Amino acid sequence: MADLIQLVTNGLALGSVYALAAIGFVIVYSATGVVNFAAGQFVMLGTFAGVTTLVTLGLPMPVGYAGAVALMALFGLLFYAAVYLPLSRSPVVTIIIGTVAIGITLQNAALLTFGSWPVRLTSPVEDMIVEVAGAVIPLHAIAVVVATAVLIGLLWLLLNKTALGIAMRAVAQDVRAAKLMGLRVNVLLAFTWVLAAVLAGIAGLMLGPMWFADVNMGDPIALKAFAATIIGGFGSLPGAIAGGLFVGLAEVLGASYISSAYKDLIAFGAMILFLLVRPQGVFGERIQDRG
Amino acid sequence: MRSSLPLVAVLLLAGFVLSFTASEYTLRLLNMAVIASVAVVGLNFAFGYAGLISLGHAAFVGLGAYTLAILTTQAGWSPWLAAIPAILGTGLVAAALGYPLLRLKGHYLALATLGLNVSFSIVAANWIEVTGGTNGIARIPGLSILGHDLKDERSFLWFGLAVLAVLSVLALAIHGSRIGRAMMAVRDDETAAAMTGINVTGVSVSAFALSAIYAAVAGCLFATHVHFVSPDDFSYAHSITHLAMLIVGGEATVAGAIIGATLLTFLPEWFRIFGDGYLAFFGLMMLAILVFLPTGIMGLLRRWRRAPRPGTAPHGAARS
């Protein structure tokens, strides 16, 4: 029993990070139709934004975190202007390859800047643990799950209760209609990229203390986020959350109860199965809406 | 499109002429380019002809290469003999996978095939008894023709160019045939194609299986050229590269596939002179090509030759 609690908590913490990465991916997809293969590099950059402010500059924690998030917002804006805008009218394949190309550049630029050594960010709740029925749970893992839940709540409020969020959703649904309504579509799209970058950045900051960060960690995270997105449903926020948690749990429980060597087949197998049987995922858009 | 055949001939001839003057290193890169070209000309059936976005092409290259590697090293078959089940088997597997998968479109299909490729890598890395696990399979025998071993880069290149020539002509012939036109009809408008009596699923699956057969040929060439296969030679990153080659080459043509495959094989090697940051440059360069040459190198060539005629550039499979 203690083992099961342990595994479930670890799976949820892992899944929370996947979920946040998946949400960043989904927000961009819903608003712009872009399948962002550089999404994993966004998370990697988030961690290294934290490394820059907290370790290199040695800023105190609240300032450092705020600084890292600000850096990511800036990055999102830059990405919008330098990558999204030039590619926005291209066919879907060109956009896929384009985001892969910029992903290669980001990863190698990070290697040049930060080197190949893995780094460890310290957590505000470093080394604190909670024992539940014999399971040892790091406070940081709980904090990650809680922070993810809070972020998702805020995101929901933003998208459903604020004028900005409602305008964003209008753009996501129909750009031309949004333009006719007098919405400043470009500003809203830019904000979407900023939001995605910030969310990925926060995911990066949270995983820094849990795992070690290195400049090559982006792509594996992106793959899991893709699987999460498909399982939960393309373009759906609740789907991204459910998918992320599912992938995290499948990874940990699958390794324990099925096979540690083949555990990743569960997530990707489920992803393919969902595509075949229920391509709209658990919560997703109806497939004829797009594609 | 009609102009593709002369251009393909010029490209292959250029490769042949280069084979006499090029250094060993360039010859090796040319061989890699030819092998990639075979794979990408194949991918063109799926993407360029039928509009299917596949990010799992490398898995089919790998399936072909592994089948040949296993049959030659463990069962002692000659590579020529082993190539037959490697190629046909891969085609059958692709057809079997294609039936359920190809109902998906656009990025759904892209991510499904990506998942397929990741799954292939996991199995290749863990089914140790058969695949040798992550250590891969070494000492794969090379090809020989009439007692002449294709051991050196130059004679392998001649053979590779011959294979590429045959497969390119075949691809062009299919393009002009009824089935090729059916593929493009499905790409351009599935509903309309179905209404004219085209079996949409059958045509899509044929295109997918054809592309996998070409991939398997590339895999067999790869295995007999490098004499070593391991899972990371066929990772999903290679699938993305294949698609990138097709896009960079441009206009979903056979000539474009060969140009793109060659360019993206050589580019990272040329960029080595930039030192540590060379892959960062490579990424930027690719982005620049996509942004400034949306119809790829082929589009550029066309523009050089004559003023652009409206509507001649088939925009790949802009279906999303």
Next chain:
Amino acid sequence: MSSAADGPITVGATVPTTGPLSLTGKQYFNTLTMAEEDINKAGGINGRQLKIVIEDAGASNSTAVSAFVKLVQETKPPFAFLTSYSTQNLAVAPEVAKAGIPVMYSGGADAVAENGNSWMFRIRPADSLAGRAMAQFATGTLKATKPGILYIQNDFGQGGAAVAQKQLEEAGLKVVASEAYGQNDKDFSAQLLRLRSSGADVVFIFCYPADGALVLRQAKALGLKMPIVASSAAFVPAALQLLSAADLDNVWGVVDAFVDPSVGGRMKDFAERYKAKFGTDADPYGLAYYDGAMLMAEGMRKVGTDPKALRDWLAAVKEWPGIGHAYTFDAKGNGVHDLAVVKAKRGTKALELVQSLKLD
């Protein structure tokens, strides 16, 4: 080569300087540069300067092969260094035979040496040797009876785990659990808990640096009490910097060599100069290439730069005193036959030598 009898001797090296493998690659990039400087400062090779040309081997086999072929083509070296990754070594092996120059490599997989390629010389312990050393230490010194294994799913981990399992079974011990994890995995709770519930009284870990450090941290966090015997990579500086002293409690490392100034003599000199020059601590991978370069230089002083003569000289090397090991190349080109068991001093991260294990 006689035409340039006074010019520099150019030697090639393929080193991963991009991608995930560059973490370890950087170490021997550094030590090769350092060896080049040291050799030239000491008068070069019979009066000729040494020049080591380095190409990126990247993270894929084909990049490694291209890098090697490029080097051979452009610099016509009489000798070259390959990377520390077995699959890259295996992929490059046919090209080495074609080029007909001796090379030193440090991938551990036994398969590389089984290729029967007489041009290839290994300057690190083979994985089977490391596996045997780990098994011997755990059964002999730790008196373990129920070993468990945790390994990374790559050529190194799969090979090492297989050898250790075979060794342990030959010694009459049953491996109670053998668990794998992916190269990019971040959570090992499932594997670690299974090892614990299997009743393992020692756990062997075959790892790379960052994941090794993460495994050790999570093992402590989960409260695993049994001793852990980890492979070399968990004790390289890149991994140690990620760990706290507590993470290393009850953890032994079976490492290629004990690289630490406290050893004294030439090791002290090497370790201190490395740290001063590059700002980080040296590791056994870097040392292997430093020793390798010195050995190569000695060979060239004795028999010149004819590749065949150099190969024959290397093949006959017996007990050559490097800093990390006494190198003797056997019939398969394996040069290293000993490993070191290290442990952190209680409550610190400072390593000390527990014992040296000589095998064969």
